[in-house]
Amino acid sequence: MDIFNAMFAGELPHPPIGLTLDYTPIHMEKGIAVFQGRPKRHHYNPLGTVHGGWFCTLLDSAVGCAVHTLLPAGKTYTTLEIKVNMVRALTVATPLVRAEGKVIHAGRRTATAEGKIVGPDGKLYAHATTTCIILDV
Secondary structure (H helix, E strand, C coil): CHHHHHHHCCCCCCCCHHHHHCEEEEEEECCEEEEEECCCHHHECCCCCECHHHHHHHHHHHHHHHHHCCCCCCEEEEEEEEEEEECCCCCCCCCCEEEEEEEEEECCCEEEEEEEEECCCCCEEEEEEEEEEEEEC
């Protein structure tokens, strides 16, 4: 939580992936992480909708950071697996979405979390589950 608090206080920069993909963390608490993003035309696939990789990256950040909020100093994590279901296409017509991640289980060596992407009207666009491995720094 110290890292996230320092980011929100402006003492540490946000990770550069957020600049590349136009999303940012907006709320962190123990076991919960919320990101907000703007789907843009440069995120489109050849079919004229936001590429699935954008959904996956946004959700990976939300569920992974939810796990990260529970780690003590000296511990880190990495994603072992992520499963994403995209249930509705995203376009620039949806100006803002929120990815919410929540820890389901946090053990000594692994943690699981779930997440979803919702629009401003509460519509579900995607949902995910992850398993993360917890490591010493």
